[in-house]
Amino acid sequence: MLIVFNPAAGARRRRRLSRALEALARAGIPARVAETRHPGHATALAREAAGDGVPIIVAAGGDGTIAEVAAGLAGSAARLGILPLGTANVLAAELGLPPRPEAAAAVLAAGRAALLRPGLARFGDGTERLFVQMLGAGFDAEVVARLDLGLKRRLGRGAYALQGLRELARYPFPPFTAVLDGEAVEVASAIISKGRLYAGRHLLAPAAVPGESGFQVALFRPGGPWRAALCGAALPLDLLPRMPGVTLRRAWHVRLDGPAVPVQADGDPAGRLPVEVTEAPGPLRVMLPAG
Numbered sequence: 621m622l623i624v625f626n627p628a629a630g631a632r633r634r635r636r637l638s639r640a641l642e643a644l645a646r647a648g649i650p651a652r653v654a655e656t657r658h659p660g661h662a663t664a665l666a667r668e669a670a671g672d673g674v675p676i677i678v679a680a681g682g683d684g685t686i687a688e689v690a691a692g693l694a695g696s697a698a699r700l701g702i703l704p705l706g707t708a709n710v711l712a713a714e715l716g717l718p719p720r721p722e723a724a725a726a727v728l729a730a731g732r733a734a735l736l737r738p739g740l741a742r743f744g745d746g747t748e749r750l751f752v753q754m755l756g757a758g759f760d761a762e763v764v765a766r767l768d769l770g771l772k773r774r775l776g777r778g779a780y781a782l783q784g785l786r787e788l789a790r791y792p793f794p795p796f797t798a799v800l801d802g803e804a805v806e807v808a809s810a811i812i813s814k815g816r817l818y819a820g821r822h823l824l825a826p827a828a829v830p831g832e833s834g835f836q837v838a839l840f841r842p843g844g845p846w847r848a849a850l851c852g853a854a855l856p857l858d859l860l861p862r863m864p865g866v867t868l869r870r871a872w873h874v875r876l877d878g879p880a881v882p883v884q885a886d887g888d889p890a891g892r893l894p895v896e897v898t899e900a901p902g903p904l905r906v907m908l909p910a911g
């Protein structure tokens with residue numbers, strides 16, 4: 621087993637990594653740790669290990685690290701493991717993975733494998749990016765792009781709320797077009813989600829089923845800061861899907877086009893419009909709790 625560890629993800633991560641390693645050692649599972657040195661490095665480390673036939677490659681970090689490791693596993697037989705050490709850890713919550721390092725290690729040692737179907741984003745300049753949980757364009761991506769990393773380290777998820785308040789005052793909310801399986805809608809923001817949860821454990825798309833093909837797409841009708849502020853207030857109450865002006869649609873192919881509004885993928889800045897989103901060519905197998 622190889623553990624790809626992102627030292628820049630989350631807080632208190634080294635201690636949590638050690639606890640997981642001790643638990644794996646007690647279970648008699650040999651594990652090697654490779655530390656990432658820069659963004660994108662996790663993909664290269666995972667690809668090399670998958671090519672060497674390592675059976676389980678673990679992403680030790682947040683959703684961004686999982687997406688990078690998943691990109692490196694594409695086309696291989698290696699299974700994806702998750703040690704949730706990030707800030708929001710949305711996919712871990714979605715899959716019901718335990719946050720305690722000892723319990724997460726037990727899943728790696730004796731869990732079962734289930735299918736995971738990442739999304740693939742293709743940007744106008746030809747670059748491609750895999751995502752495991754969600755891709756957002758518009759206001760949330762602006763918040764992610766302008767988030768101060770020192771603030772994120774100190775406040776964790778609270779930093780997103782604070783940055784959101786700051787952006788309400790300055791983001792211009794330009795409308796853009798979302799084309800869902802050929803049908804166009806004008807929106808101020810869109811979130812293309814593989815799962816039910818968003819920004820931690822908050823409800824975004826109740827109908828989503830992990831491992832299912834396609835996406836749930838949350839469309840936010842054009843509007844300004846007041847509408848965005850109401851959505852922000854509804855999120856921690858799990859009322860976002862029921863807000864007026866928010867529509868949820870199922871789709872398999874989504875194109876977002878218009879002014880160059882920012883895009884985030886799994887909580888990291890990813891680029892700008894236009895972007896086309898489809899399912900990644902092959903599913904992965906991810907380790908889940910047994911039973």
Ligand SMILES: Nc1ncnc2c1ncn2[C@@H]1O[C@H](COP(=O)(O)OP(=O)(O)OP(=O)(O)O)[C@@H](O)[C@H]1O
Nearest residue numbers: 629630656657659681682683684685706707708709
């Ligand atoms: N050694 C490194 N130094 C700086 N950045 C890194 C390094 N290794 C990976 N990264 C980048 O760190 C970013 C954040 O990682 P990740 O998303 O896993 O953590 P997080 O943001 O704390 O968690 P979450 O996405 O769950 O909120 C990723 O975009 C990744 O490319």
